[in-house]
Amino acid sequence: MNRVYFEDISVGDKISAGSKLVTREEIIDFAQKYDPQFFHIDCEAAEKSMYGGIIASGWHTGGMLMRMMVDSMVNNRAGLGSPGFDDLRWILPVRPGDVLRFESTVIEARKSASRPNMGIVRAQVYLFNQNDEKVLSVKTIGMMLARPE
Amino acid sequence: MSILYWEDFTVGQVMEFRGREITEEEIIEYARDFDPQPFHIDPEAASKHYFGGIIASGWQTAAFCMKMMVDGYLAKSSSVGSPGVEQLRWKQPVRPGETLSIKAEVIDRSLPKSKPELGFVKFTHTVFNQDGDVKMTMLSSGMFLRRPSALASAEMGS
Numbered sequence: 001m002n003r004v005y006f007e008d009i010s011v012g013d014k015i016s017a018g019s020k021l022v023t024r025e026e027i028i029d030f031a032q033k034y035d036p037q038f039f040h041i042d043c044e045a046a047e048k049s050m051y052g053g054i055i056a057s058g059w060h061t062g063g064m065l066m067r068m069m070v071d072s073m074v075n076n077r078a079g080l081g082s083p084g085f086d087d088l089r090w091i092l093p094v095r096p097g098d099v100l101r102f103e104s105t106v107i108e109a110r111k112s113a114s115r116p117n118m119g120i121v122r123a124q125v126y127l128f129n130q131n132d133e134k135v136l137s138v139k140t141i142g143m144m145l146a147r148p149e
Numbered sequence: 150m151s152i153l154y155w156e157d158f159t160v161g162q163v164m165e166f167r168g169r170e171i172t173e174e175e176i177i178e179y180a181r182d183f184d185p186q187p188f189h190i191d192p193e194a195a196s197k198h199y200f201g202g203i204i205a206s207g208w209q210t211a212a213f214c215m216k217m218m219v220d221g222y223l224a225k226s227s228s229v230g231s232p233g234v235e236q237l238r239w240k241q242p243v244r245p246g247e248t249l250s251i252k253a254e255v256i257d258r259s260l261p262k263s264k265p266e267l268g269f270v271k272f273t274h275t276v277f278n279q280d281g282d283v284k285m286t287m288l289s290s291g292m293f294l295r296r297p298s299a300l301a302s303a304e305m306g307s
Contacts, residue, residue, distance in 0.1 A: 034212035036219055037228060050229055058231060059212045063183035066208050070184055079186075082207060084238035090231060 004077045005147035006109070006119030013106040018068030022056060024096035030060040055093035061100075061136055062088070065127050068102050078145035080118060088138040092129070099130040107139070117146045153226035154296035155258070155268035162255040166221030168213060171205065173245035179209040204242035210285050211237065214276050217251045227294035229267060234289040241284050248279040256288075266300065267292050 024043075031040030035057035039046040046054040056064075094100070108122040121144055127136035173192070180189030184206035187194040195203040205213075243249065257271035269290050276285040 034216045036216075037223060037230075039230070057215070058233075059208070059215050062211070063179075063206075063208050066206070067183045067185070070186060075186065082239065084207075084236065085234075086236050087233070088235075088237070089233040 004073075004144075006078070006111070006121070006144040007147045009106055009109045009119070009121050009144065011106050011109055014103065015073055016101065016103045017072035018101040020064050020068060020100045022064070022094055022096060022098045022100065024054060027054060027056045027060065027096060030063070031057045035059055051093055053095060055095055058090040058136075061090065061094045061127065062138075064100060065102055065125070065136060065138075068100070069104065069125075073104070077142075078147075080143040080145055082140065082142050085141060086139040088136070090136055092133055092135045094129070094135055098135075100127055100135070102127050104140070111146070112143075119144050119146055153222060153293070154299075155227070155260075155270065155293040156296045156299055157226075158255050158258060158270045158293070160255050160258060164222055164253045166217050166251050166253075168217045168220075168249040168251070170248045171213065171243060171245060173203055176203060176205045176209065176243075176245060179212070180206050184208060200242055202244060204244055207239040207285075210239065210243045210276065211287070213243070213249055214251055214274055214285060214287065217249065217276075218253065218274065221251065222253070223291070229292045229294060231289060231291050232269075234287055236286075236288045238286045239284070240286065241278075241282055243278070243284050247284075249284065250277050250279075251275065252277070265295070267294050269293075 028041050031037070039049050039051050039055055040057050043054050102125060104123045104125045106121060106123050110120055112118040112120055121142045123140045125138050125140050126134050129135050177190050180186070188198045188200050188204055189206050192203050252275045254273050255270055256273055258268060260268045269292055271288070271290045274287045274289065275283055278284055
């Protein structure tokens with residue numbers, strides 16, 4: 001597989017991938033470890049809440065998005081990690097039985113001023129459910145290696 | 150124990166909570182599910198990488214932060230979730246054997262016009278290790294129910 005370097009990325013590049021079925025067991029398992037609020041772990045109490053049933057932790061949804069991005073693009077890139085992200089919005093709850101996919105569009109690609117062997121790539125990423133509703137929106141930031149001379 | 154409502158959070162309020170030691174096993178377990186890059190799941194490959202050893206997925210660091218928030222104050226609050234995170238920065242990788250803690254500071258509060266039963270609280274959360282090194286910063290909002298007595302008096306127009 002050819003490695004993707006910073007020079008291979010252009011503004012407007014779009015990747016759409018993933019087909020992740022969300023299960024109740026995974027929602028509860030994640031939330032027990034990292035986000036044990038009742039609307040993530042207690043089906044009965046969640047039914048009486050404003051959500052009307054159990055929903056995934058937003059951090060679980062973020063993790064599922066990361067997994068789909070790793071499988072479809074991150075692992076073949078000359079990536080140098082990420083300093084963070086901006087404007088993460090949990091737009092709609094993610095529920096058991098949902099099937100998630102993502103769409104990532106490059107909105108900025110620039111060479112680092114201080115490190116010429118590195119570039120910074122920003123992307124607008126959306127996560128959709130099986131009804132094509134946006135459930136999550138985030139602006140990601142990735143650092144990538146420039147193609148070796 | 151009394152429940153924390155929207156009214157109980159005040160701008161400038163600071164809360165600090167200690168987490169626990171992070172293990173290599175849980176870093177690898179998380180990353181196999183959510184972030185299977187070599188420097189998160191393969192100790193040998195990670196030792197040759199420029200991180201010089203296995204490090205936690207940044208998304209797991211955020212999840213550790215969430216757990217400390219839940220244990221620290223959300224579980225005893227009227228939290229009904231969060232609309233999102235304005236800004237999150239991974240300052241340094243989290244490594245096995247580190248013990249994390251968080252500092253939460255209330256920086257803003259607001260009441261939406263459309264939903265009188267709840268209010269927003271904006272926080273900065275900072276994640277530290279045992280030496281006080283900053284690992285992550287996060288600017289985010291939480292939604293909390295209003296205190297029932299405050300709502301009742303608002304409805305009566307007093």
